[in-house]
Each structure stands twice: as C-alpha cells, then as structure tokens.
Amino acid sequence: MATVTRHVLAPIEDVFEVLLTPDTYPHWLAGCQEIRAVDSDWPAIGSRFHHRVGLAGPLTIADHTKIVEIDAPDLLVLEVRARPLGRGRSEFRLVGGTDQHGRPSTRIALDEVPIGALAPLTSVLDPLIRSRNIASLNALVALLNSPGRAPAKAAQAGGEHDATSA
Numbered sequence: 001m002a003t004v005t006r007h008v009l010a011p012i013e014d015v016f017e018v019l020l021t022p023d024t025y026p027h028w029l030a031g032c033q034e035i036r037a038v039d040s041d042w043p044a045i046g047s048r049f050h051h052r053v054g055l056a057g058p059l060t061i062a063d064h065t066k067i068v069e070i071d072a073p074d075l076l077v078l079e080v081r082a083r084p085l086g087r088g089r090s091e092f093r094l095v096g097g098t099d100q101h102g103r104p105s106t107r108i109a110l111d112e113v114p115i116g117a118l119a120p121l122t123s124v125l126d127p128l129i130r131s132r133n134i135a136s137l138n139a140l141v142a143l144l145n146s147p148g149r150a151p152a153k154a155a156q157a158g159g160e161h162d163a164t165s166a
Contacts, residue, residue, distance in 0.1 A: 002129035003111040006137040010144045011104040012096030016073035018144060019092055022049035022065075028139035030132045033060050043067055061085075079115070086118035088129075110137055 025032045031053045039047040054060035069077035076092040095107040
C-alpha cells in the first residue's frame with residue numbers, strides 16, 4: 001500500500017476544492033498532461049473527467065478518472081485509468097486543523113493501490129507509486145501556496161517542505 005502524507009497551511013475546504021477541480025490536475029499530478037473534458041454531473045459518484053496521461057506529445061494516452069466515493073471535505077476516492085497500463089484506486093483523506101500559530105492547516109494522505117489485473121503486482125509497484133505520489137503531493141502543496149491562487153486566504157502562508165511516507 002503506497003500511502004504518502006503531506007501537510008499544508010491551507011484550510012481543508014481549499015484543499016478539497018483543488019482536489020475536486022479537474023483543471024488543476026495537470027498542474028500537480030505527476031503524469032497528467034491535459035484535461036480533455038469533464039462530465040456535466042461532476043462531482044457526482046460515477047462521474048468522470050477525461051484526461052491525457054504520459055510523458056508528452058505522442059507519448060500520452062487518453063483515458064479517464066471517475067469518482068468512487070466522496071465525503072466533502074474529508075474524503076475523495078477516485079478510480080484512475082491509464083490504459084493499457086491498468087487501473088488504480090486513489091484515496092485522498094484530509095484532516096483539517098491549525099498549526100502552532102493558529103493558522104488553518106490540512107493533513108493530506110494519499111493512498112493509491114493498483115486494482116484489477118495489476119493488483120497482484122502491488123508490492124512491486126508500491127515504490128514507483130509512492131515516488132510519483134510524493135512528487136504529486138509536493139506539487140499540490142506548491143499550487144496551494146502559489147500567490148494569487150483563489151481562494152488563497154491561508155494558503156499563501158506556506159507549508160512544510162518534505163513529503164513523508166506513512
């Protein structure tokens with residue numbers, strides 16, 4: 001199980017909003033190149049956003065990600081696809097709070113596991129998934145901390161700099 005955690009000085013609602021906005025994914029999710037479309041009923045259970053994943057240009061694959069479970073602002077579970085490589089289940093768990101100075105902060109835990117045909121390879125894929133997710137959560141925190149990002153109330157204050165594995 002590839003679980004990665006990260007803390008950010010941002011309210012839990014801001015973090016959840018970014019996770020729920022498909023257009024942000026190419027800015028923080030390693031490998032996501034472009035959002036092609038979003039279902040009109042997004043973010044309903046079963047709704048999808050359609051994307052291109054891969055390295056770049058002709059080395060990308062068109063596929064989709066769908067919502068499996070949602071409990072705002074604490075939980076978002078997605079089924080991710082990148083054919084022909086396979087499918088995965090990504091679970092974002094958020095815990096809001098405050099730092100020692102009373103500023104809003106959020107603990108982000110991302111747990112991702114291969115499902116379907118790739119499930120038997122979980123132990124082999126975990127180090128790769130963990131590495132990708134550390135890079136992704138670092139980029140997510142950077143996006144949340146970027147000046148001028150709306151809503152940027154507490155997010156501009158900054159966050160811790162090292163992702164950790166759980």
